Amino acid sequence: MDAMVVTGGRRLKGRVRAGGAKNAALPIMAASILAEGPMRLKDVPDLADIRTMTRLLKTLGVRVEREPDGDMILRSPRRTTRNRAPYKIMRTMRAGICVLGPLVARRGKAEVSLPGGCAIGDRPVDLHLKGLAALGARIRIRHGYIVGGCRRLHGAEMYLGGPFGSSVTGTENILMAAVLAKGTTVIDCAACEPEVRDLARVLVKMGAQIYGVGSPRLVVEGVDHLTGCEHTVIPDRIEAGTLLLAGAATHGDVTVEGARWDDLFALVSVLREIGIEVQHFDDTIRVRASRRPKSVDVTTLPFPGFPTDLQAQMMALLTVADGISVVTEKIFPDRFMHVAELGRMGAEIRKEGNAVVVHGTRTLSGAEVMASDLRASAALVIAGLVAGGKTTISRVYHLDRGYQRLERKLRRLGAAIRRVKQ
Ligand code: EPZ
Numbered sequence: 001m002d003a004m005v006v007t008g009g010r011r012l013k014g015r016v017r018a019g020g021a022k023n024a025a026l027p028i029m030a031a032s033i034l035a036e037g038p039m040r041l042k043d044v045p046d047l048a049d050i051r052t053m054t055r056l057l058k059t060l061g062v063r064v065e066r067e068p069d070g071d072m073i074l075r076s077p078r079r080t081t082r083n084r085a086p087y088k089i090m091r092t093m094r095a096g097i098c099v100l101g102p103l104v105a106r107r108g109k110a111e112v113s114l115p116g117g118c119a120i121g122d123r124p125v126d127l128h129l130k131g132l133a134a135l136g137a138r139i140r141i142r143h144g145y146i147v148g149g150c151r152r153l154h155g156a157e158m159y160l161g162g163p164f165g166s167s168v169t170g171t172e173n174i175l176m177a178a179v180l181a182k183g184t185t186v187i188d189c190a191a192c193e194p195e196v197r198d199l200a201r202v203l204v205k206m207g208a209q210i211y212g213v214g215s216p217r218l219v220v221e222g223v224d225h226l227t228g229c230e231h232t233v234i235p236d237r238i239e240a241g242t243l244l245l246a247g248a249a250t251h252g253d254v255t256v257e258g259a260r261w262d263d264l265f266a267l268v269s270v271l272r273e274i275g276i277e278v279q280h281f282d283d284t285i286r287v288r289a290s291r292r293p294k295s296v297d298v299t300t301l302p303f304p305g306f307p308t309d310l311q312a313q314m315m316a317l318l319t320v321a322d323g324i325s326v327v328t329e330k331i332f333p334d335r336f337m338h339v340a341e342l343g344r345m346g347a348e349i350r351k352e353g354n355a356v357v358v359h360g361t362r363t364l365s366g367a368e369v370m371a372s373d374l375r376a377s378a379a380l381v382i383a384g385l386v387a388g389g390k391t392t393i394s395r396v397y398h399l400d401r402g403y404q405r406l407e408r409k410l411r412r413l414g415a416a417i418r419r420v421k422q
Contacts, residue, residue, distance in 0.1 A: 037228030295323030
């Protein structure tokens with residue numbers, strides 16, 4: 001099991017590039033089940049979650065190959081009886097739920113393990129099942145599996161909002177089912193995340209008819225067949241945001257390529273509010289911080305709100321801001337596994353329900369800490385970059401799920417960080 005060793009106190013300077021977006025690539029890979037021809041994807045990052053989705057699709061009879069230049073080619077079988085997504089794969093990556101809609105739509109049957117919960121909280125799929133049932137699928141839960149079937153789905157109007165607003169993979173699943181349904185489907189309270197938009201763009205390239213892309217109201221005219229296509233996955237706004245926050249937290253001067261202004265506007269607005277200088281040109285954003293950041297209140301919301309996937313990393317920066325900040329988590333109310341670990345580094349944080357009060361301190365002190373989930377791991381790396389002394393972060397396999405060799409990118413910016421075998 002690997003660990004990350006970080007020696008803090010260095011200001012990050014230089015230029016790095018964000019990789020392809022994990023949370024766009026995963027549903028787009030699942031969409032290959034719908035295609036009656038090969039799908040060629042560019043900029044698919046080489047991450048643990050991508051390898052898990054690859055394993056899952058191969059279990060479902062899809063041929064997945066990586067060419068020497070990194071392109072990913074996916075070929076779905078004409079006919080197969082391999083329609084079961086096993087628990088042993090699903091429990092490691094809940095995004096596997098994205099195969100459910102395509103399986104029911106294209107093959108007429110699916111047996112997909114319920115994903116279960118994870119470190120950031122309960123991960124229900126009731127909205128996914130509600131949407132599929134609205135499209136005419138017969139859905140049953142049997143021995144921990146979702147068993148779905150339908151000869152041909154039919155269009156329907158549905159409201160897909162839940163207690164925490166829209167659902168990203170819920171919208172993606174229903175969208176991938178509706179494109180082959182007979183008739184018109186209207187999805188209200190659809191998620192508007194850039195990754196959902198990228199999936200919709202791929203489906204349109206494959207021949208789907210989708211209107212309102214990027215809005216909370218999607219209208220789909222079902223078609224009978226979808227072809228393969230070629231697509232370049234959008235850059236990862238969460239990786240880009242993590243790198244920008246690392247630059248800001250270390251009072252550095254960091255330029256991130258592949259950082260799309262419209263995708264990161266909530267983050268850059270908060271960075272400007274706390275006194276960070278932010279410039280942008282094309283798909284590049286530069287942050288410069290010459291003095292201690294000010295405190296600020298941050299609330300996570302569905303896109304275009306402040307992303308929940310940057311909450312932990314933002315909190316790491318606020319632990320050394322000047323003043324008291326309140327971070328409120330409206331998407332995953334329990335997404336605070338990083339709080340205790342930051343506390344071990346000297347952060348003064350008090351949890352109050354789905355919010356935490358952060359009393360900024362002058363600095364943190366390096367310590368041995370443990371990663372618990374993907375974004376909490378990134379927060380601990382940022383805290384280690386800021387802290388005096390050495391920080392050892394164990395269980396970095398969590399980090400590897402969503403960041404491709406993050407330590408290399410940070411070293412290129414001047415960080416003292418290395419991966420060690422534990
Ligand atoms: C996606 O998860 C992302 N994962 C998550 O990123 C991200 O944190 C999340 O969206 C929110 O932006 C992928 O895209 C693969 P949701 P998803 O359905 O789709 C509740 C990362 O770090 N809900 O939008 O699972 C749910 O409990 C990962 O890369 C229901 O109540 O999230 C949550 O409170 C972590 N019923 C809220 O909605 C449902 O049927 C938003 O969840 C579905 C969700």
